[in-house]
Structure formats: structure tokens, C-alpha cells
Amino acid sequence: MKKLGLLLMGLLLGAALAQAQTLRVSGTVTGAEDGMPIPGVSVIVKGTTIGTATDMDGKYTLNVPSDAQTLVFSYIGYATQEVALAGRTNGASIDVAMASASEDIEEVMVVAYGVAKKESFTGSAESISAEKLEKRTVANVTKAIDGLAPGVMATSGGGQPGASSNIQIRGYSTINAGTSPLYVVDGVPYDGQMNAINPADIESMTILKDASAGALYGSRAANGVIVITTKKGSSKGGDMKVNFKGNWGFASQALPDYQTLNQREWLEYTFQSYRNQVLKTQTAGDAETIGKLAVKDMKAANIFGKNEQYNPFNLPVDELFDYSTGMIKEGATAKWEDSWADEIKASSPFRHDYVLSVNGGNDMAKYMASVGYLNEKGLLKTTGFDRFSARLNVDTEPKKWLKFGVNAAYSRTTTNSLNYTGTSTSNVWYSAVLMGPIYPIYLRDGKTGEFILDAEGKKQYDYGTSRPSGAQMNFNSMGTLMDDAYRLVYDNLSTRSHLDFLDLKEGVLKGLKVSLSLGADYRNGNDMMYY
Numbered sequence: 001m002k003k004l005g006l007l008l009m010g011l012l013l014g015a016a017l018a019q020a021q022t023l024r025v026s027g028t029v030t031g032a033e034d035g036m037p038i039p040g041v042s043v044i045v046k047g048t049t050i051g052t053a054t055d056m057d058g059k060y061t062l063n064v065p066s067d068a069q070t071l072v073f074s075y076i077g078y079a080t081q082e083v084a085l086a087g088r089t090n091g092a093s094i095d096v097a098m099a100s101a102s103e104d105i106e107e108v109m110v111v112a113y114g115v116a117k118k119e120s121f122t123g124s125a126e127s128i129s130a131e132k133l134e135k136r137t138v139a140n141v142t143k144a145i146d147g148l149a150p151g152v153m154a155t156s157g158g159g160q161p162g163a164s165s166n167i168q169i170r171g172y173s174t175i176n177a178g179t180s181p182l183y184v185v186d187g188v189p190y191d192g193q194m195n196a197i198n199p200a201d202i203e204s205m206t207i208l209k210d211a212s213a214g215a216l217y218g219s220r221a222a223n224g225v226i227v228i229t230t231k232k233g234s235s236k237g238g239d240m241k242v243n244f245k246g247n248w249g250f251a252s253q254a255l256p257d258y259q260t261l262n263q264r265e266w267l268e269y270t271f272q273s274y275r276n277q278v279l280k281t282q283t284a285g286d287a288e289t290i291g292k293l294a295v296k297d298m299k300a301a302n303i304f305g306k307n308e309q310y311n312p313f314n315l316p317v318d319e320l321f322d323y324s325t326g327m328i329k330e331g332a333t334a335k336w337e338d339s340w341a342d343e344i345k346a347s348s349p350f351r352h353d354y355v356l357s358v359n360g361g362n363d364m365a366k367y368m369a370s371v372g373y374l375n376e377k378g379l380l381k382t383t384g385f386d387r388f389s390a391r392l393n394v395d396t397e398p399k400k401w402l403k404f405g406v407n408a409a410y411s412r413t414t415t416n417s418l419n420y421t422g423t424s425t426s427n428v429w430y431s432a433v434l435m436g437p438i439y440p441i442y443l444r445d446g447k448t449g450e451f452i453l454d455a456e457g458k459k460q461y462d463y464g465t466s467r468p469s470g471a472q473m474n475f476n477s478m479g480t481l482m483d484d485a486y487r488l489v490y491d492n493l494s495t496r497s498h499l500d501f502l503d504l505k506e507g508v509l510k511g512l513k514v515s516l517s518l519g520a521d522y523r524n525g526n527d528m529m530y531y
Helices: 002-020 130-134 215-221 263-281 287-300 428-434 477-483
Strands: 022-031 042-045 051-053 059-065 070-075 078-084 096-098 108-111 114-117 125-129 152-155 166-169 182-185 202-208 225-230 241-250 350-361 365-377 384-399 402-416 485-502 513-530
Touching: 022 070, 042 059, 051 059, 070 096, 078 096, 125 130, 130 202, 182 215, 263 287, 428 477
Parallel strands: 022 096, 182 225
Antiparallel strands: 022 059, 042 051, 042 070, 070 078, 108 114, 125 202, 152 166, 202 225, 241 350, 350 365, 365 384, 384 402, 402 485, 485 513
């Protein structure tokens, strides 16, 4: 009996000691944004496997060792939090409000009917964040899409600074009608120029690819929709923030020029072609006789111009070729060697871009204002793009059930371009490559090769009055490029406003929201063509 009493006393003492070595804590885990309980949150003693999970009401209870220092609260989509246990007593209550993880920001996209989380969105869409856009140094935001969205094809076209890319979403949907997508800026379809929008003002872009995603916009969304959301003010901290960003750089040609013939090669091939023409009608005769007849025909076709003014070598044309081989004699040296393809291109065209922005606000109002300037020279001489832009975005919430905001933007763009395409001789990209290398760009003395200057001591373009047909007779593509001008100036004004009712977080009308969006786009263009 005595032994049994001692055994019971030992068991009671052990239980008391065990109870003294643990702490019982409990609490509720909610979301910091909406205050709703979060079920399934992992609550673990840091550095151990001791833990539990919250129930459907976000509540938990856990016995932790008395020497435990920290509790760790973690859940997918929320930032992990650590709570110190120092000073806590048995039965302490520890409530935690978990904030959304920063990664979730990238998973939220602006769609036709508002904002949706990517994992809950059932349509086909792709979101491009401001961080991705900032890595692209472009004047037109459409050029930043290239390679960032699967199923979207972007082609740059001719490379004119400020020009838009040709965007195709999920391929071509028509043969004769337009294939460009619908652009929506801050909730309203956009009718302005895409190069009027400063990429630095964009918060995100969402590409809606299928019919369900763009259903709100009807038939206009047949080729897809690109939703652009501009930056807004921030109420974090309450202080005004000022940011300045400047970019400087030089452009270069991405692909090398086509390999073309030099003067010697060009004349040798030309001589060979005329020699073959002679052989078609005259089979008798030695190489020298045939060669002299070929040179005679070349002169008659004005290959060398009047009085051999376009003979670039120091030997007369009659003595220029070795008739036995059809090659130019080794002793011949060039008096000039102009490259039309190199002459039309600018050397390292300069680009500079500046953006100054301010943003701030409080719980009732937020604002963002920005001004920007961009100047970009083209790889082709005389071409370029210039833009001045300004934007003001104000949002206010005077009541919990009322929000409204205004977004206004102005830009002035100036585009200097070539304005010639295809096989037109005025399209210098085309004609400069096809120009025979023996023909000089500027007037030269046929005997010495020296430039013939005007009364002011300046070089004069050679318009080739005696050049043969097909070699820009009475024309000079370089002179056209430098003397002609095509300038397009646009003033762009866009306004957007929205009015939101209700959107309450609690009560009978929770989840009900009424929105009214208004927008207007105005542009005025001024063309100047001189030729």
C-alpha cells in the first residue's frame, strides 16, 4: 500500500513538471487587407517540428516548449511572419494579421471587367509588368511587347524611330480587313497614337487573347485586346516622392550589310557581260578584238559617262582591261571609291530620354504627375523622333462608398522620316545598295578624282546627267535624302475619368460595385513635305 502511494505521487509530480515545461498559446490568424480569417495557416515553433494549423475560422491552439523563442506563421500567397514568445505566459493569446506576399502583385492582371488574380482567371491573357517594360529602351510601347507574351507576334517594320510594331495576337484572323488589336487605356478604348504614350508612365499591360477575355468590347476585340494601365499615386508613407530617370545611348546596325562588288569586281563583271554579248553575234576574232568591241559597246551605253568622267581608275578605258583574262590590269589604281550604302547612314546616332515624376497622397487622395522628353536619331541620316509628354493622375475617396479620379495626358511628337518605300529610287535603302560603285556621290574631276566645289567651297551632289539608265540618271538618292524633308508633328491629348459607387467591404451590399468610365482622345496632325 505504501509503495502504491509513492507511485501515484511520482506520477502526479511528473505531470506537474511536464505542465511547467510547456506553454499553451492560442489565437486567430486573419488577412491584413480584409480582416477575414485564414484557414490552413501553418503555425510552427521555429527550429522544431512542433506545430499545428488554423481551423476553418482561422483559430489555432498550440503547446510550445517553455524555452521556445519564436512562432512562425506561413501560408501560400502571404508573407511569412515571425512572432517572439519572450514574456508570454501560459494561456497567452497571439493574434496575427498576415499581409499578402509581394509576389501576388505580379499575379494580378487588369482584364475587361476589372482586376482578377491570374490563378482564378479562366480566359487566355498575359500580363506584362512595369519592371519588364523598364528593361526595354523603346520609344513606342508596342515594341516592348516583342518576346514578352507567348502567342503574340510583333514585327518592327522599317525601323523608323518612334514607329509602332505590327502586333498580331494568335495569328492572322482575316485577309482583307484590319488585323491590329484593340488598345484600351485606363478602361477606355484608345484612339490616339501609340508613340504618344510614354512607356515610363505605364504600370502594366495585359494582352487579352481569346473571345471570352475581350467579350466586353464586342467585335472590336476580334483581333485581341491590349489593356494598358497607367501609373497612379501612392498613399504609403504620406510623403511626396520625386523620381528622375535619364537614359543615354547610341544606336547601331544589328545586321551587317549585304556583301556587294567593289569597283574592280563590278567593272570586270560588266566587261564580261558585254564581251558575251559580242560573242553572240561575232564568233570569229581573237581575245583582243572581242575585248575592244566590248569596251566600245560599254562606252556607247554610257557606262563611263561623258568623256570617261566615271572611269575611277588612272588608266584610260581602252587600256584598262587585260583582254586575255578579262581582268583589270594590276597597275590600275582608283582615283575615288565612294560607298553609297555607308554614306546614307548616320554614325552612332544618339538617343537620350528623361522622365521626372512625383507621386504621393494619403488615405483620401493620391496623385501622380510626370513630364518626359525623348529625342532619338535614326540610323538613316535626317530621320528621327522627338517627344514631349506630360501626365497627371489624381484619385480620391471622400467616402467609403464613393471614389472618383481624373487622368489627363498631353504629348507632342515630331517624326522626321524618309517617306519612301519599296523599289522607288527615292527609297535610299533600296537604291544605294544597287548603285554601281564606280559612280561618285559628289561631283569629281574625271582626270584627278578631286571634288568639284561650288562658289561657297562646298561639295556638290552628282546628279548624273550622263550616267546610263538604271544608274540614277538625272537623280541622286543621297541628295534627295539630304535636301528633301518629310516631317509629321502631332499634338495628342487624352483624358480619362472614373466614378465608382459602393464597393463596400462589409454589410448587405458587400461586393456590389457600380463604375462609370469616360474618356476622350484628341489629336491634331501637321504634315510638311519638301522636295
